[in-house]
Amino acid sequence: QKEVEQDPGPLSVPEGAIVSLNCTYSNSAFQYFMWYRQYSRKGPELLMYTYSSGNKEDGRFTAQVDKSSKYISLFIRDSQPSDSATYLCAMSGALGNAGNMLTFGGGTRLMVKP
């Protein structure tokens, strides 16, 4: 069983829809939770990060972490065709010098149709 599970999709939605992307994980040591966005033929870029449980909002994006359920979510409001990309969740724990070694989910491919 993978440490971080993510539905690969593809997820196809119409423009303007609310998108929900999710990951589950098994390692309770994870403290930092991230969402990376990867456009085709590009490297991943950090979209949002959250420490421990709770919500964080940035414009149309909201990240939620529920450590008790080992479940994280990314919500995209008013989705745009430019949001079409692969979304990767990533997690890390406090490990000293290698503290930000990341464990990634498999990624969900999102397509937003005009």
Place this chain on the structure above:
Amino acid sequence: DVKVTQSSRYLVKRTGEKVFLECVQDMDHENMFWYRQDPGLGLRLIYFSYDVKMKEKGDIPEGYSVSREKKERFSLILESASTNQTSMYLCASSSQGLWTEAFFGQGTRLTVV
């Protein structure tokens, strides 16, 4: 503007060849990473380095080695390329701390024939 640069976007190599993938960062970061990315498997860590000449194995180090002679440069070496090493390879760097953002290069798509 922060930058992680990988030497090649696309490479085609023959089985058994020794392959070098180069990565350079200009952010004075202590940590550097090599991942491979395969459909449905996400990013898997091959090796990372938290200082010059220091290296640690990641989740899938078999068939790979690394070199970090200078702080800004981290090389991935495939000692004898095999077809199952056909993949997208991503380099990343980050500064030290409990958590800091990892910056990725654009990736190298390696095909071993």
